[in-house]
Amino acid sequence: MITEVMARYGELSTKGKNRKQFIKQLGNNVRAAFEGSPNLKIKAHRDRLHIELNGEEAEPVIERLSMIFGIQTISPVVKTEKSIEAAKTAALFLVQSQFSPGKSFKITTRRADHNWEYDTNEVNQLLGDYIYKAIPGIQVKMKNPSINVRVEVRLDGLFISVDSTKGAGGLPTGTSGKGMLMLSGGIDSPVAGYLAMKKGINLEAVHFHSPPYTSPQALQKAKDLAEKLTKFSGPIPFIEVPFTEIQETIKQHVPQGYIMTITRRMMMRITDQLREQREGLAIVNGESLGQVASQTMESMAVINEVTHAPILRPLISMDKTEIIELAEKIDTFDLAILPYEDCCTIFTPPKPRTKPKLKHVLEIEEKMDVEGLVQRAVAGIQMEEISENTNQDTKQKQLFENLL
Ligand code: ATP
Ligand code: MG
Numbered sequence: 450m451i452t453e454v455m456a457r458y459g460e461l462s463t464k465g466k467n468r469k470q471f472i473k474q475l476g477n478n479v480r481a482a483f484e485g486s487p488n489l490k491i492k493a494h495r496d497r498l499h500i501e502l503n504g505e506e507a508e509p510v511i512e513r514l515s516m517i518f519g520i521q522t523i524s525p526v527v528k529t530e531k532s533i534e535a536a537k538t539a540a541l542f543l544v545q546s547q548f549s550p551g552k553s554f555k556i557t558t559r560r561a562d563h564n565w566e567y568d569t570n571e572v573n574q575l576l577g578d579y580i581y582k583a584i585p586g587i588q589v590k591m592k593n594p595s596i597n598v599r600v601e602v603r604l605d606g607l608f609i610s611v612d613s614t615k616g617a618g619g620l621p622t623g624t625s626g627k628g629m630l631m632l633s634g635g636i637d638s639p640v641a642g643y644l645a646m647k648k649g650i651n652l653e654a655v656h657f658h659s660p661p662y663t664s665p666q667a668l669q670k671a672k673d674l675a676e677k678l679t680k681f682s683g684p685i686p687f688i689e690v691p692f693t694e695i696q697e698t699i700k701q702h703v704p705q706g707y708i709m710t711i712t713r714r715m716m717m718r719i720t721d722q723l724r725e726q727r728e729g730l731a732i733v734n735g736e737s738l739g740q741v742a743s744q745t746m747e748s749m750a751v752i753n754e755v756t757h758a759p760i761l762r763p764l765i766s767m768d769k770t771e772i773i774e775l776a777e778k779i780d781t782f783d784l785a786i787l788p789y790e791d792c793c794t795i796f797t798p799p800k801p802r803t804k805p806k807l808k809h810v811l812e813i814e815e816k817m818d819v820e821g822l823v824q825r826a827v828a829g830i831q832m833e834e835i836s837e838n839t840n841q842d843t844k845q846k847q848l849f850e851n852l853l
Contacts, residue, residue, distance in 0.1 A: 453502055454502065454523060457616075460620060471519065474623050478623065482514075518647050521616050524610040540556065540609050547595075550586055554588075554590070555594035557573070558600040629654075629731070630733045632655065639674045639776065653723075658671075667789035673784050676837065690719055691830070692826065695715050710801065721755065729758075737769070748803060
């Protein structure tokens with residue numbers, strides 16, 4: 450019965466001159482998300498986006514669409530011929546799909562075709578009466594009804610819809626420029642990545658690993674987490690940085706209390722170089738104020754000191770429970786709590802300084818070949834594009850290799 454799915458744009462309606470570009474980007478993102486469904490016809494118009502189903506099921510389309518940023522609400526639409534009987538049937542069907550006891554409804558009709566025999570009031574009245582009689586217990590409510598049925602009378606037919614699903618909100622991914630996401634295997638950084646994407650940022654993931662101290666599983670876990678994020682954004686370049694030499698050097702030269710601070714400064718320097726090379730505008734990480742020793746204001750200031758690039762910390766004021774809630778929502782939580790050691794956990798002593806002094810840090814780093822270490826790490830990166838099924842393939846390949 451449902452013939453198309455319609456999406457209303459979110460915040461981008463306030464974007465003035467950029468609006469056109471935003472809508473174009475959103476259209477491209479939606480097309481990319483539905484690449485595997487050639488029957489769908491996607492049209493990103495000035496005021497909303499339409500997906501003609503051409504026989505496809507509406508449910509999976511709505512579900513997929515609800516993960517794409519830049520969309521406020523999603524509605525199933527039934528297109529009918531211009532007859533009041535057809536309109537009644539379609540409106541009742543849509544209301545029934547949303548109805549549960551206690552819910553109210555309202556019909557709002559707009560006419561683009563003024564030659565149709567019914568005016569807007571008549572349509573509201575006729576359909577309203579019909580639904581009121583057909584569904585026992587339903588109430589009519591003009592202000593804030595739970596089910597808002599919209600009828601549009603156009604030249605080529607009637608378009609009847611109800612808002613059914615909340616969109617993901619935010620801005621279309623790709624409209625805010627590129628950011629480098631420092632992606633560990635933990636709970637926080639994937640959530641930070643999600644929130645950055647929500648504001649239109651195109652991400653590249655940077656992951657530090659230290660074989661043989663960290664396992665291939667730990668690396669795979671970071672890639673799997675990146676894959677989880679691709680649902681919201683499309684493919685994500687994944688940059689793997691060899692970090693072993695740096696961690697061994699730090700272990701040798703740095704007093705216990707400063708290991709964490711200097712490790713983070715090295716990561717930041719490398720991420721910043723990659724950012725420059727890859728023309729990123731900002732660095733995104735999963736820091737949240739007060740969560741651990743490295744995440745005090747004093748600590749962040751000293752770590753931040755190695756770069757002038759903006760460092761975005763979407764989780765800065767969130768509590769752990771809020772972060773976990775979001776991680777569950779975006780389906781990264783179960784993966785993140787798998788017990789594979791991260792490169793930092795292994796080398797970080799139990800008592801890092803919570804208020805590191807920049808002066809000391811600089812003195813310690815003086816004794817290390819910081820520049821050389823950074824250059825060698827950058828020279829040793831490996832890049833891979835992660836898309837929705839990348840890891841499926843590698844996992845299958847691994848499985849296959851294990852069997853041989
Ligand atoms: P997460 O849950 O994201 O690992 P965390 O609470 O464990 O965060 P830290 O270990 O202090 O916090 O790391 C702070 C941030 O530094 C992380 O959120 C992430 O952005 C970055 N980071 C830490 N380890 C790595 C790594 N191995 N590769 C890339 N980025 C990392
Ligand atoms: Mg961590």
